[in-house]
Amino acid sequence: MSQDTNYDTFAEAYSAENETSLLNAFYERPATLQLAGDVRNRRILDAGCGSGALAKALVDRGAAVTGFDASHAMVSLAKDRLGETTDLVVADLGQPLPFDDNAFDDVVASLVFHYLEDWAGPLREVRRVLRPGGRLIMSVNHPILFPWNNPGTDYFKPTRYSDEFVFNGKPAVLTYWHRPLHAMTDAFTSAGFHIEAISEPPYAADTPPELIPSPLKERDSFLSFIFFVLRKN
Numbered sequence: 001m002s003q004d005t006n007y008d009t010f011a012e013a014y015s016a017e018n019e020t021s022l023l024n025a026f027y028e029r030p031a032t033l034q035l036a037g038d039v040r041n042r043r044i045l046d047a048g049c050g051s052g053a054l055a056k057a058l059v060d061r062g063a064a065v066t067g068f069d070a071s072h073a074m075v076s077l078a079k080d081r082l083g084e085t086t087d088l089v090v091a092d093l094g095q096p097l098p099f100d101d102n103a104f105d106d107v108v109a110s111l112v113f114h115y116l117e118d119w120a121g122p123l124r125e126v127r128r129v130l131r132p133g134g135r136l137i138m139s140v141n142h143p144i145l146f147p148w149n150n151p152g153t154d155y156f157k158p159t160r161y162s163d164e165f166v167f168n169g170k171p172a173v174l175t176y177w178h179r180p181l182h183a184m185t186d187a188f189t190s191a192g193f194h195i196e197a198i199s200e201p202p203y204a205a206d207t208p209p210e211l212i213p214s215p216l217k218e219r220d221s222f223l224s225f226i227f228f229v230l231r232k233n
């Protein structure tokens, strides 16, 4: 089934926020880059690439990057950022992907799988386009977030929920699927991935202090997203 993305309606505001925010610029992106390690000469597919900040960082580190996103506006912003360095297309992670079998050494999927109800089809497609031994490096909302923020809800029940945000001054609503940790790991192993790492990293050491909310200042971990490194069996 095709998935909706409403990012078209707030693409520029989200992109501007993503550029400098604690959650993206000083937490999610550095953590993903650290998990990816040395990417020189690796062929990397950025699934749900948004406006291309991660893709640009990977290109700058010597990777050959292809990206796709379901939002036309996001792909257009990514094209503005990346020019000819990167092949960028509109495509839906919930549908067959327009890429050849075994085409990539890595797939990165930052903060996109949590929009999908079904992970089996997307993981099958990601596995198909990875070469044998290739990696899927992904981040999603941490499964503790939904029950933590919504007391009385059932951690074990996959649940669709929405959160309200303000991106660079513009209100936006994002709708996610919560699922418990075992549902994530079961989906990975059923799809033919070996789980190499599950990570709950801290925000980056160079985070400007004024971005860190005071209750977090003494912590060396940051509970918001969970990261996985998966290898195609």
Ligand SMILES: C[S@@+](CC[C@H](N)C(=O)[O-])C[C@H]1O[C@@H](n2cnc3c(N)ncnc32)[C@H](O)[C@@H]1O
Pocket (backbone or CB within 6 Å): 003, 004, 005, 006, 007, 008, 018, 024, 028, 047, 048, 049, 050, 051, 052, 053, 054, 068, 069, 070, 071, 074, 091, 092, 093, 094, 109, 110, 111, 112, 115
């Ligand atoms: C939170 S943003 C993350 C963007 C980028 N990965 C990053 O971390 O900067 C989520 C992105 O996923 C895209 N998206 C949502 N559902 C999608 C789907 N089914 N297929 C492809 N992209 C999707 C949205 O359009 C949006 O650009």
